[in-house]
Amino acid sequence: METSYDIQGMTCAHCARSVSEELSAIDGVTSVAVDVAAGTATVASASILDENAVRAAIEEAGYVLARPGLLPLL
Incomplete structure (x- = not known):
């Protein structure tokens, strides 16, 4: 997924x-x-990640x- x-800020x-x-450490x-130009990170994971862990990272x-709380990409 x-x-x-x-x-913000990159x-x-x-x-x-x-x-x-x-993020890789989660x-x-x-x-x-x-x-950086788009100000995004796309994270692939085995399951839905804990938003608090993502925010903390x-x-x-x-x-x-x-x-926060964006839906997974389909």
Whole structure:
């Protein structure tokens, strides 16, 4: 399953790496693709992720989850 998250504050490749590393550390995450220009992270996982864990990971990287609770991509 893939879910896309809007993230505020990313401006460069370092931002993308930080967000990717933190999101990848969440149990069940199989891959992360961060698009700095779009301000999004697309996360592939075995099951639906806990929104609080996603928010905490993004905040740990130094950014803000802009729109929580987005639906999985079909």
